[in-house]
Amino acid sequence: MTALLFPITIFVLAILVGFEVISKVPATLHTPLMSGANSIHGIVLVGGMLIAADATEIVGYTLAFVAMVFGATNVVGGYVVTDRMLQMFKKKPTAPKAEAKG
């Protein structure tokens, strides 16, 4: 149990940080934010790497491989699609000039 005290402390503090960080975001950014948070839990990719390193049997290898594929899809796809959404907010169209890259 004592070994768990430290991880549980981190867990509780991280939850509080999560509440604080989000409560300040304006509604217009909720969609990109959901997508951004979605990419962050792709950190489970790290977990996939750790089990891939320790796996010894065919079952373990298979599970680790699928976990790697899933995790990488989550991380890469998540960040790219969030960036696509956010780059639209950046443009400040001024005079009617030619179409910028889309």
Place this chain on the structure above:
Amino acid sequence: MTISDLVYFAQLAGAAAFVLGLHYMNSPATARNGNLLSAGGMILAVVATLVGLVTREGGLSATSWVIILVGFAIGAGAGLWMARNVKMTAMPQLVSLFNAVGGGAAALVAMEDYLRIGTQGGASVSTSIFVVLGTAIGCVTFSGSLIASGKLQGLIRGKPIIFPGSRPLTVVLAVVAVVGTAVLILNAAGTLTLGSGAAALVLGVIIASALVFGITMVLPIGGADMPVVISLLNSFTGTAAAMAGFVLNNPVLIISGALVGASGGILTKLMADAMNRSIINIIVGGFGGGEGTVGSAGGGAIQARSVSADDVAIQLVYASNVIVVPGYGLAVAQAQYACRELGELLESKGVDVKYAIHPVAGRMPGHMNVLLAEANVPYPSLREMDEINPEFDRCDVALVVGANDVTNPAARRPGNPVSGMPILNVDHAKSIVVIKRSMGRGYAGIDNELYGNPKTGMLFADAKDGLGQLVAAVKAL
């Protein structure tokens, strides 16, 4: 300071980057950098983990290298392709899909760890608890998010699907999962002595019931509530990742998972508030999801007045104040560019054009802002509901494009499916024009009383065609 210490600090820096990245998403000006910072943290954490694995005693076996590199390449390629090619209107279902695979990965990580430890002499009580939680939550998210994605994509009927016995089945599944969990915990405590094969079988039963539970949880929920459900499942995935972190004893997984679990929870509540619905209410029964019939709110058919594009063009050009109310119909018709063109044209003729954005316009909060921003509509012209509502009283023409339920005055009265939902006060405008393909109903399944208002003219057309006709007519004036 050993290499493993450095790896630890690098992972910690990655987690800090996630927190700062979310913080920078507070404002449109810094949001993009926030996301890039978060991505940088992710790269740092992943590279550090790889370095840690390579430099540890024994290093990485050839098989492990292949699994990590090939698995990553396939997943990254698929994710990149989908993220680059998805249409902005189809984005909510893609986010849901990414969420599904994230949950699946968390479940697989917890599962693999348990199976391996199980064969090496058993897991402790606490590890068993975290394994079961990670696996079960991950599996619920996986199947639930796939269903949510399928509903938004139209692969599965968007209306609530309720089959006989679905509620009891859901309860039975939950009970099975809890009993299975109890068995595994007792096994770890030594009260029961299952072989590793039997323990794996029990875990398999838990997995199966969690997968089916995810399906039966999301099927009865209507398409309009799907964003809230996706956000809730997003929060679940974060929690599952944190549980996987406990199983692997990896702080960066715990921190990031808890961060997403908490922030996803808050976001879910904010979305539900915007629709004036409680989360419990949504999970237990969707829009018109319960028993009973959903009828017309006002009673009797609505008599609408049809108008031509030329008439509307004259109205618009001679107005001094126009408020455009875009809805999902505009998004599906890909009419955001035509909308921007009409707006610019009117501005050039001295008309003041603003856009009224309902919090849930489109499919998710903020979705409409993204779509209009994509079409280069000036950001300052977009107004949120509370800000724009008083202005409808001074507005000459309100142009409703493909929005329905969010403009229905019936929401101000109790006793119908949209009751209490915050709406845009479109009916306060001096004149109202609605571009819509038909008199069809919105997600709430009721007639919109706005269309029967004597001030309202209906321009029956697809959003893109309708706006195109208006642009042509305004130019011809």
